[in-house]
Amino acid sequence: MSAATLEAQVTDTPPAGPADAAGEGTEPDPRYTFANERTFLAWSRTALALVVAGLGVVQLLPPFPGVPWGRHVLGVPLIVFGAVVAVTAYLEWVRNQRAMRLRQPLPRSVMPKLLAVVVAAMGVIAGVVVLVSALR
Amino acid sequence: MTAGQHDPGQQDPADPDPGLARERTSLAWTRTALSFAAVGVVVLRKDVIPGLIILCAAPVTWQLGRLAHHLRGRLELVTATIVAVALAALIVVVTH
Numbered sequence: 001m002s003a004a005t006l007e008a009q010v011t012d013t014p015p016a017g018p019a020d021a022a023g024e025g026t027e028p029d030p031r032y033t034f035a036n037e038r039t040f041l042a043w044s045r046t047a048l049a050l051v052v053a054g055l056g057v058v059q060l061l062p063p064f065p066g067v068p069w070g071r072h073v074l075g076v077p078l079i080v081f082g083a084v085v086a087v088t089a090y091l092e093w094v095r096n097q098r099a100m101r102l103r104q105p106l107p108r109s110v111m112p113k114l115l116a117v118v119v120a121a122m123g124v125i126a127g128v129v130v131l132v133s134a135l136r
Numbered sequence: 137m138t139a140g141q142h143d144p145g146q147q148d149p150a151d152p153d154p155g156l157a158r159e160r161t162s163l164a165w166t167r168t169a170l171s172f173a174a175v176g177v178v179v180l181r182k183d184v185i186p187g188l189i190i191l192c193a194a195p196v197t198w199q200l201g202r203l204a205h206h207l208r209g210r211l212e213l214v215t216a217t218i219v220a221v222a223l224a225a226l227i228v229v230v231t232h
Contacts, residue, residue, distance in 0.1 A: 030157065030158075031154065031155050031157040034157035034158060034160070034161040035157065037161055037164070037211070038160065038161050038164040040211055040214075041161075041164040041165060041167070041168045041214075042164065044168055044171075044214055044215070044218060045167060045168055045171045047218050047222075048168075048171045048172065048175055048218055048221070049171070051175065051218070051221055051222045051225050052174070052175050052178055054225065054229070055178065055179070055225045055228070055229065056178065058229045058232070059182055059228075059229075059232070072229065072230075075229055076226065076229060076230070079222050079225045079226050079229065080222070080226065082218070082222045083218070083219045083222035083223070086215050086218035086219055086222070087215060087219065089215070090211060090212065090215040093211060
């Protein structure tokens with residue numbers, strides 16, 4: 001990368017806020033805006049991982065003996081939840097950006113609890129599928 | 137003074153990237169682009185065309201993080217791409 005490009009990047013304006021929140025409030029510290037964007041990206045990667053996990057369960061695992069629906073009952077919820085996480089990550093980014101512009105306390109994120117509940121539920125379902133398969 | 141010791145409420149005009157926030161964000165975009173590439177390769181093993189399409193999302197994501205700091209709709213694009221990948225995966229899983 002040339003020095004001129006690097007300089008153009010570091011003196012660049014921070015990422016723009018959401019369109020509906022751009023007019024209200026004042027521009028927050030750029031570092032907060034960047035941190036909010038990184039949080040969104042981290043959740044996006046989590047969402048992608050969930051989708052791949054669901055796809056992998058259905059396509060790469062051998063079928064559970066005696067439980068023909070076993071792989072689908074694990075894979076489909078993972079894929080759907082991946083899409084839910086992606087959309088929720090975006091909505092929370094908008095919400096956080098607005099709160100920062102208005103100098104309000106950041107709203108609490110629902111995502112950690114949501115992820116914990118769903119991952120735990122998937123673990124229970126996987127246990128049930130393995131158990132049913134072993135007993136048949 | 138190292139980057140980590142900055143008071144968040146204070147701006148140092150001599151330091152254009154305090155706390156290396158911009159660099160860390162740029163790296164986060166790179167990781168996200170790599171995630172798309174990984175998904176693309178996994179899908180490529182089973183379905184070539186959808187795999188190549190998802191693989192193309194990787195360089196696009198990478199460029200979104202590098203160039204378009206004031207471009208609106210970047211995050212919307214990432215979200216929409218993930219939802220589209222999830223929908224495609226769902227169709228593949230249900231029909232196979």
